[in-house]
Amino acid sequence: MLTLQNYINGKWVDSKAGEYWDVVNPASQEVMAKVPGGAAADVDAAATAAAAGFKEWKRITPGKRIQYLFHLKRLLEENINELSKTITLESGKTFAEAKAEWIRAIENVENACGIPALMQGDFSEDIATGIDEYMIRQPLGVCACISPFNFPGMIPFWFLPYAIACGNTFIIKPSEKVPLTMTKVMELIDRLDLPAGVVNMVHGGKVVVDGLLEHPVIKAISFVGSSAIARYVYGKGAANGKRVQAQGGAKNPVIILPDADIDMTSQIVVDSVYGCAGQRCLAASTIITVGDHKDITESIVELSRKRTTGFGLDENVLMGPVITAASKTRINSLIDKGVAEGGKVLVDGRNAKIPGYEQGNFIQPTIIENVPLNGELAGTEIFGPVMSLAHINTIEDAIAYINGNKYGNMACIFTSSGLHARKFRNEADAGNIGINIGVAAPVAQFPFSGWKESFFGDLHGQGKHAIEFFTQTKVVIERWLKEWTRKF
Ligand code: NAD
Numbered sequence: 109m110l111t112l113q114n115y116i117n118g119k120w121v122d123s124k125a126g127e128y129w130d131v132v133n134p135a136s137q138e139v140m141a142k143v144p145g146g147a148a149a150d151v152d153a154a155a156t157a158a159a160a161g162f163k164e165w166k167r168i169t170p171g172k173r174i175q176y177l178f179h180l181k182r183l184l185e186e187n188i189n190e191l192s193k194t195i196t197l198e199s200g201k202t203f204a205e206a207k208a209e210w211i212r213a214i215e216n217v218e219n220a221c222g223i224p225a226l227m228q229g230d231f232s233e234d235i236a237t238g239i240d241e242y243m244i245r246q247p248l249g250v251c252a253c254i255s256p257f258n259f260p261g262m263i264p265f266w267f268l269p270y271a272i273a274c275g276n277t278f279i280i281k282p283s284e285k286v287p288l289t290m291t292k293v294m295e296l297i298d299r300l301d302l303p304a305g306v307v308n309m310v311h312g313g314k315v316v317v318d319g320l321l322e323h324p325v326i327k328a329i330s331f332v333g334s335s336a337i338a339r340y341v342y343g344k345g346a347a348n349g350k351r352v353q354a355q356g357g358a359k360n361p362v363i364i365l366p367d368a369d370i371d372m373t374s375q376i377v378v379d380s381v382y383g384c385a386g387q388r389c390l391a392a393s394t395i396i397t398v399g400d401h402k403d404i405t406e407s408i409v410e411l412s413r414k415r416t417t418g419f420g421l422d423e424n425v426l427m428g429p430v431i432t433a434a435s436k437t438r439i440n441s442l443i444d445k446g447v448a449e450g451g452k453v454l455v456d457g458r459n460a461k462i463p464g465y466e467q468g469n470f471i472q473p474t475i476i477e478n479v480p481l482n483g484e485l486a487g488t489e490i491f492g493p494v495m496s497l498a499h500i501n502t503i504e505d506a507i508a509y510i511n512g513n514k515y516g517n518m519a520c521i522f523t524s525s526g527l528h529a530r531k532f533r534n535e536a537d538a539g540n541i542g543i544n545i546g547v548a549a550p551v552a553q554f555p556f557s558g559w560k561e562s563f564f565g566d567l568h569g570q571g572k573h574a575i576e577f578f579t580q581t582k583v584v585i586e587r588w589l590k591e592w593t594r595k596f
Contacts, residue, residue, distance in 0.1 A: 109139070109141065109142055110140070110141040110142070111128065111141065111142045111144075112131075112141055112142065112143045112144065112287055112288075112291055112311055114144070114150055114153075114154065114308075114309060114310050114311055115291075115294040115297075115298070115307075115308060115309040116150075116153050116154045116157050116305075116308045116309075116310070117153075117154075117157035117160075117161070117304045117305050117308070118298070118302070118303075118304035118305065119304075121153070122144075123144030123146060123147060123150050123310075123311060123312070124147040124149040124150055125144035125145045125146050125147050125150070125311075125312060125315075126145065126147065127144075127145040128142040128143065128144055128145065129142065129143050129145055129284055129313075130142065130143075131143050131198060131285070131286075131287060131288060132198075132432070133197050133198065133200075134198075134199070134200040134428070134429040134430065134431055134432065134468060134469045135200055135418075135419040135420065135428060135429050135462075135465050135468040135469075135470075136419070136465055136467065136468060137433075137467045137468065140197065140198065140288065141287070141288060143284050143287045143311050143312075144311045144312055145284070145312050145313055145315065146281075146310060146311055146312015146313060146315045146316035146319070147312070147315060147316075147319075148315060148318075148319040150310045150311075150312065150316065150319070151279075151310055151316055151319030151320055151323055152319070152323065154279045154308040154309075154310045155250055155279065155320075155323045155325045155326055156325070157304065157305035157308055158250040158277040158278065158279055158305050158306075158308055158325070159249065159250050159277070159305075159325045160304075160305050161277045161303055161304055161305020161306045162247070162249050162250060162276065162277045162305070164303045165272070165275060165276075165277055165303055165305075165306050166246075166247050166275040166276075168275075168303075170223050170224040170227060170273065170274075170275070171224050173223070173272065173273055173275065174220070174221045174223055174224065174273055176272075176300050176302055177217050177220055177221050177269055177272075177273060178221060179300050180217055180269075180296065180297065180300060181214055181217045181218060181221075183296040183299060183300075184210065184213065184214050184217065184293075184296065185214065187292075187296060188207060188210050189207075190292065191206075191210055191261060191289065191292055191293070192206035192207040192209075192210055193206070193421065194288050194289050194292050195209060195210075195260055195261055195286075195289050196420040196421050196428070197288070197421075198260065198285070198286045198287075198288045198289065199257060199258065199260055199285075199286050199289075199428075199431065200385065200420060200428035200429040200430065200431060200469070201384045201385070201387075201420055201428050202420035202421075202425055202426065202427070202428055203420055203421055205383065205384055205420070205428075206261070206420070209259055209261050209262045210261055210262070212262045212265075212549070212551075212552075213261050213262040213265035214265075215551060215552040216262075216265045216266060216269050216270070216552045216570065217265065217269045218552065219269070219270075219552035219553055219570075219571075220269035220270045220273040220574075221269075221273070223270070223273035223274060223575070226572070226575045227245045227273075227274055227575055227579055228245075229242055229243045229244040229245055229581075230242060230243045231243075235585070238587060238588065238589065239585060239586065239587045240585075240586050241583065241584065241585045241586070242583070242584050242586075243581050243582065243583045243584075244581070244582050244584070245274070245575070245579035245580070245581055245582075246275070246579060246580055246581075246582055247274050247275030247276040247578065247579060247580075248276055248327040248328050248351065248578065248579070248580055249276060249277070249325065249326075249327040250276065250277050250278075250279065250325050250326050250327060251267070251271045251276045251277070251278055251279075251326070251327060251328040251329075251330070251578060252278065252279040252280070252281065252320045252326055252328070252329055252330070253266075253267045253268065253271075253278070253279075253280055253281065253329070253330040253331070253332075254281045254317055254320065254329065254330070254331045254332070254333070254341065255280070255281070255282055255283055255290075255332055255333075256283050256332050256333040256334075257283040257285040257286045257387075257431050258384065258387045258388060258389070258431070258491075259388075260282065260283065260286035260288075260289035260290065261289050261290075261293070263332050264280050264282070264290060264293075266330070266332070266556065266569035266570050266574075267330040267569060267574070267578075268280065268307070270570075270574035270575065270577075270578050271328075271330075271578045272306060272307065274575065274578040274579050275579075276327075276328075276578055277305055277306050277307070277308075278306065278307050278308065279308045279309070279310060279320065279326070280294075280307070280308070280309045280310075281309075281310055281311070281312065281316050281317065281320060282309065282311065283333075284311065284312060284313050285431055285432065287311050290309055291309070294307070294309050317337075317341065318344075321341065321344045321345050321348055321350070322344075322348060326350060327350060327351060328350055328351040328352070328353075328577065328578070329341060329345045329350050329351070329352045329353075329354075330352075330353050330569065330577070331345075331352065331353070331354040331355065332354075332355040332389075332569070333355075333356070333357075334356060334357045334489075335356035335357040335489075335515070335561045335562065336357075337356075338354035338355060338356035338357075338563075338564050339354070339356070339561075339564055341354050341564075342354040342564035342565060351577065352564070352565055353563075353564075353565040353566075353567055353568060353569065353573075353577055354563070354564040354565055355389070355556065355558050355562065355563055355568070355569065356515075356517075356558065356561055356562050356563060356564065357389065357489045357491075357515060357517075357561070357562065358389045358390070358391075358393075358489060358515045358517035358518065358558070358562050359393050359394065359486075359487065359488070359489050359490075359513060359514075359515045359517075360390060360391060360392050360393050360394070360515075360517055360518040360519065360520070360538075361392075361393070361394045361395075361396060361506075361509070361510050361513065361519050361520075362377060362380070362392045362394070362395050362396065362519075362520040362521070362522070362542075362546070363396050363398060363500075363503065363506045363507075363510075363519075363520070363521045363522070363532070364377070364395065364396070364397045364398065364401075364404055364521075364522045364523075365398050365399070365503065365521065365522065365523040365525065365528055366398065366399040366400050367523055367524045367525055367528075368404070368522035368523050368524065368544075369522075369524065370403055370404050370407050371407065372544075373404065373522040373544075374404055374407035374408045374411055375411060376522075376544075376545070376546040377392055377395055377408060377495075377522070377546055378408060378411040378412055378415065378473075379546055379547075380392035380520075380546030380547050381393065381395070381412075381473075381493065381494075381495045382412070382415055382426070382427050382473050382493045383427075383547065384428075385427050385428055385429065385430050385471070385492065385493050386430075386490065386491060386492045386493040386494060387430060387431065387491050387492065388547065389517055389558075389562070390517065390518050390540065390547045390548065390549050391491075391547075392495075392518075392520065392546055392547075393489070393490060393494075393495070393496060394479075394481075394486060394496045394498060395408070395495055395496065395497050395498070396498050396499070396500050396506050396509070397497070397498075397499050397500075398499075398500055398501070398502065398503055398506055399501065401499050405454075405477070405497065408475070408495070408497070409454050409455055409475060412455045412473040412474075412475055412495070413455055413473070415427055415472075415473050417429075417457075417460060417462060417470055417471075417472045417473075418462050418465065418470075419462070419464070419465055419468070427472075427473070427493060429465075429468045429469040429470045429471075430469045430470075430471060430491075430492050430493075431469065432469060433469055435469060435491070435492065436469040436470075436471060436492075438492075439471055439490060439491070439492035439494060440458050440471065442485055442488060442490050442492075442494070443456075443458060443474055443476065443494060445484055445485050446476040446479050446483075446485040446494075446496065447476070449479060449480050449483040449484065449485055450478065450479075450480055450483075451476035451477060451478055451479040451480075451485065451496070452476065452477045452478055453474070453475070453476055453477075454475040454476070454477050454497070455472075455473055455474055455475040456474060457471045457472030457473050457474040457493060457494075458471065458474065460472040471492055471493055471494075472493065473493050473495075474493060474494045474495065475494075475495045475497055476494065476495070476496050476497065477497040477498075478497070478498065478499075479496040479497070479498055481498050481500075481509055486498070487513075487514070489515070503528055503531065503532070507531075507532065507535050507536055510536050510537065510538065511535075511536065511537040513537075513560075514560060514561045515560055515561050515562045516537055516538040516539055516558060516559030516560030516561070516562050516563075517538065517539065517540060517558045517559070517562035517563075518538055518539075518540040518541070518542065518547075518548050519532075519536045519537075519538035519540075519541055519542070520541070520542030520543070520545060520546060520548060521536075521541075521542070521543055521544075522544055523543075523544070529543045529544075537559060537560070538559055538560075539557030539558045539559035539562070539563065539568075540556070540557055540558070550570060550571070552570055552571070553570070553571050554570060554571045555567075555568035555569065555570055555571040555572070555573040555574075556568050556569045556570050556571075
């Protein structure tokens with residue numbers, strides 16, 4: 109059995125963990141490896157190495173630092189199939205979904221290669237007679253990221269390329285449920301010949317998270333995961349004087365107006381709800397039809413029934429299992445809850461049987477109609493392949509419903525009216541807006557802009573926010589007098 113190691117100071121080392129956990133293929137329940145639960149001593153070793161590495165790394169010019177990223181991009185592209193297969197095996201998503209995830213990860217490496225221009229400062233000549241003022245950006249020091257299970261490859265890349273291109277050193281804590289993907293990435297990073305300590309990885313759970321939040325040399329924490337843990341990480345990190353960006357959970361509403369194109373809208377909505385088995389923070393979850401809804405409901409039901417569920421490496425499979433048996437139980441009981449609240453099950457995925465994968469954590473596409481919008485199901489992040497369908501009479505009421513939602517990760521509208529789309533864009537309280545788009549995932553040059561309980565902090569991942577987050581500004585005011593200048 110493969111036992112995973114940490115990567116610290118440019119070397120593979122055993123964890124000091126007291127316990128090890130199984131890494132399980134969610135489609136078959138095969139145990140693929142053991143991952144260390146982590147120890148404070150592991151964090152200390154990584155932080156010490158990263159602090160020592162920072163002294164050398166910050167002196168290397170941005171232009172030279174990005175050469176390592178160009179090399180990393182090539183290695184990721186050359187190994188994309190194996191990296192994608194690893195994601196499928198440990199997270200359950202399909203091979204095509206895993207590959208799409210890597211394209212997004214690589215985009216961030218490409219974007220960070222623009223750091224020499226992106227981290228440029230500002231200069232004002234003559235703020236007073238003979239005095240100039242300028243601002244330069246400098247790295248913070250040791251930064252760390254804590255990532256969730258659902259994008260084992262992409263999410264660390266929302267942070268890592270920017271952090272190191274800006275001159276920081278880095279520690280990655282992957283999700284203990286999917287630690288194999290980042291282990292493969294670290295094997296590639298090992299081939300870059302980076303100075304020791306620039307990129308480190310520590311496996312584990314809460315012990316490692318707390319170690320990172322408490323360690324005095326760590327200056328900044330990037331977290332992505334559920335809202336409850338995001339709030340905890342934000343509070344504890346800030347109390348320990350760290351910069352924190354903590355992206356949390358979601359419950360994404362989609363409004364369909366009567367003038368929306370039925371075929372396009374139903375296909376996009378179904379892809380959004382069931383992509384990655386609903387385990388995306390940008391998965392559509394509550395679908396709200398405004399006004400007449402008979403035709404769109406029929407179309408959505410038909411497409412949902414057709415969606416093939418199975419093992420993500422098998423051909424023609426469009427949806428894999430959910431991550432753990434516990435998740436499957438939780439999602440099934442939320443469907444039961446929706447029914448108890450008065451919802452009607454239009455498509456029932458609770459008793460999925462996938463030949464050859466009878467032990468897998470499969471739930472097939474599920475639709476519950478007329479879920480009360482003030483009920484528990486409508487307010488809970490399901491994180492599974494379950495669509496709640498609701499009907500509201502006016503766009504104003506639909507927007508008011510969205511704005512009362514405690515999450516603000518994404519909200520979408522489907523319409524052929526520019527005026528309604530504009531009203532929605534202007535009035536909906538969510539940080540990522542889709543207009544005839546089902547997954548409004550910002551590309552690398554834009555911030556991933558969650559609002560409300562979907563985000564704790566001020567600077568989001570990606571885009572210019574990443575440069576702000578991973579640098580500190582230094583302002584210099586400078587005077588040179590004529591009298592001091594020797595004549596020669
Ligand atoms: P999670 O919160 O359970 O875990 C995230 C990380 O926190 C993991 O590395 C885990 O080891 C650690 N952790 C878990 N419990 C902890 C505790 N008690 N104390 C300290 N650390 C702890 O999230 P998950 O189940 O891995 O991921 C799914 C969640 O992530 C969903 O809520 C989803 O919406 C959210 N998510 C959000 C975004 C976003 O950008 N907003 C992106 C992806 C996923």
